[in-house]
Amino acid sequence: MGSWRAWLVAAGMVVMVTMLTSESVVEAQLQYGYYDQLGCRGVEDRVRTLVRRSYVTDVTASAAMLRLAFHDCQVGPGGCDGSIMIEGNGREMSSDGNFGVKRLDIINSVKSDMEQMCPNTVSCADIIALAGRDAVAFNGGPDIRIPLGRKDADTSSAAEADSKLPPATSTVDRVLSVFAPFGLTPQESVAMLGAHTLGVGHCKNIQDRLRFNSPTAPDSLMYRTQLRAACAVNVFDVAILTNDASQFTFDNQYYRDIQNGRGLFTVDNAISTDPRTAPIVSMFAANQGAFFAAFQSGYVKLTARALTGNQGTVRSTCQLN
Ligand code: HEM
Numbered sequence: 001m002g003s004w005r006a007w008l009v010a011a012g013m014v015v016m017v018t019m020l021t022s023e024s025v026v027e028a029q030l031q032y033g034y035y036d037q038l039g040c041r042g043v044e045d046r047v048r049t050l051v052r053r054s055y056v057t058d059v060t061a062s063a064a065m066l067r068l069a070f071h072d073c074q075v076g077p078g079g080c081d082g083s084i085m086i087e088g089n090g091r092e093m094s095s096d097g098n099f100g101v102k103r104l105d106i107i108n109s110v111k112s113d114m115e116q117m118c119p120n121t122v123s124c125a126d127i128i129a130l131a132g133r134d135a136v137a138f139n140g141g142p143d144i145r146i147p148l149g150r151k152d153a154d155t156s157s158a159a160e161a162d163s164k165l166p167p168a169t170s171t172v173d174r175v176l177s178v179f180a181p182f183g184l185t186p187q188e189s190v191a192m193l194g195a196h197t198l199g200v201g202h203c204k205n206i207q208d209r210l211r212f213n214s215p216t217a218p219d220s221l222m223y224r225t226q227l228r229a230a231c232a233v234n235v236f237d238v239a240i241l242t243n244d245a246s247q248f249t250f251d252n253q254y255y256r257d258i259q260n261g262r263g264l265f266t267v268d269n270a271i272s273t274d275p276r277t278a279p280i281v282s283m284f285a286a287n288q289g290a291f292f293a294a295f296q297s298g299y300v301k302l303t304a305r306a307l308t309g310n311q312g313t314v315r316s317t318c319q320l321n
Pocket of ligand 1: 060063064066067070099100101166167168169170174175178192193195196198199200201202203205243265267
């Protein structure tokens with residue numbers, strides 16, 4: 001009994017040290033309670049209230065904000081730096097990789113509110129990262145605590161977005177290489193793709209799936225027939241297809257769907273069959289808690305690459321032309 005107790009105490013200490021170490025690595029740059037320390041209290045609550053209002057009035061908005069957060073963090077001089085909000089020719093938003101990204105106006109209107117509350121203080125980059133995490137909780141996923149203090153970039157490049165935003169046809173090698181620079185483990189990388197439990201895709205991103213002799217099997221033939229029917233009449237690319245069978249709920253349905261050959265994109269099917277990721281897919285399909293835990297730690301890492309301190313600025317307007 002005594003030796004069990006000693007073992008438990010030792011194991012608990014190892015977990016505590018690991019948690020402290022990983023949290024302080026993030027805290028060296030970003031901080032929990034950052035705006036409180038600057039004397040601007042209630043930022044997180046106010047952002048949550050405002051984005052939730054948009055999520056209630058537009059059921060597609062929360063998925064849009066989660067994707068926006070990934071695309072902002074993936075491209076730009078500082079990672080999560082608000083660079084996606086600088087629009088115009090040759091800028092990130094004009095990249096094909098950002099096709100379908102929308103509702104940037106939500107970030108803009110939260111920013112206007114923040115300027116009333118605490119002028120020149122709250123960055124666009126932080127608002128985007130918060131809107132993404134609030135999208136997860138709003139739809140029933142984990143309530144993720146993220147440190148704040150990101151600064152905004154003043155440049156934005158379509159060429160960089162073209163090369164860094166992974167296409168729907170990405171291989172598992174590409175998936176792992178996208179997330180490795182953020183320090184994500186393979187488990188956390190597979191969990192990030194679980195964001196496709198929300199939202200939709202367009203026919204132009206599943207062209208390779210529509211051919212009956214497509215090499216991207218395994219695939220449910222019935223599902224492929226449904227996709228072909230949905231995309232058969234698709235004027236102006238308005239047809240949309242749900243990413244999983246419960247597009248408005250953040251749950252582990254996505255993993256069960258891809259195991260059954262019902263992943264929307266080639267990349268979704270790829271992670272369900274590759275020997276490096278298939279066991280993780282099986283685990284998340286069976287255990288939603290494991291998916292939530294890996295998504296939570298993965299999201300904190302994904303949003304931790306940022307400009308901080310004297311790097312970057314706090315822009316007064318998020319959406320620039
Ligand atoms: C290798 C990684 C990834 C690839 C290849 C990928 C690809 C895509 C594609 C092609 C779409 C559909 C675009 C359209 O046709 O409208 C999409 C949608 C989406 N993605 Fe990803 N994605 C990846 C990772 C992520 C991550 C890390 C997140 C968030 C943490 C995310 C969140 C979303 C969401 C929420 C949607 C639906 C957006 C909406 O309904 O407006 N994706 N993704």
